[in-house]
Amino acid sequence: MFSSSILLQILACAIYGNWWPMLSALMYVVVPMPCMFFGGGSTQFLISRDGGGWIDAAKFLTGASTVGSLAIPIILRHAQMIETGAMLIEFTSFFIFICTVMCFHRASLDDDW
Template identity: 90%
Template sequence: MCWDCWIGSCSSFYAVLAGLAFMFSSSILLQILACAIYGNWWPMLSALMYVLVPMPCLFFGGGSTQFLTSRDGGGWIDAAKFMTGASAVGSIAIPIILRHAHMIETGAMLIEFTSFFIFACTVMCFHRASLEEDW
């Protein structure tokens, strides 16, 4: 491998990594702003789901997201897929339930949805980047 090719692949790796870090930090910033703007910290419950979403990948998928798109698997892989889906749905359901109970404002709920959308895009971009052989 030539020196210029190696430098180009490293710079693209760092660019992808920096982009993913920016997306994740902007999602967390929106999460905090949804709480701080309206003076209510109940929306932070959905931040708990942000912690729970990658756990099945870490425990049952070996740290890889490739098991989520495969058709094969067993009991543990199916359980991991179920837990990933349940925690992703919980990230959407918690702000809706809190809004329905009049515990948060509509604006906070919409900011939470935007934060989840950015977080989901970050996870999908990470999955796409991890499929490449350069990682």
């Protein structure tokens, strides 16, 4: 699923001959970083109500990078730097990426593995 998301990122750029949408792909690298650094590599902290300075910072950074992944194509389209089709392909890529993250989160919660 992640590979198809990246493929859609590349297609959004290649079809319209404009590589600005690849800025969203940079956010895909940033999204898991708070989980790796502050959450110990587990997504368990995202659904816990326990707080603390580092846990709250990780939740904030994860949310901010997720919103940034959606905002970048919208801002680029508003500035008329990309076409509407490229923006829609970017949204499809983001949806597949989020589904991948949710599947990983669900699999990491199961102790049967």
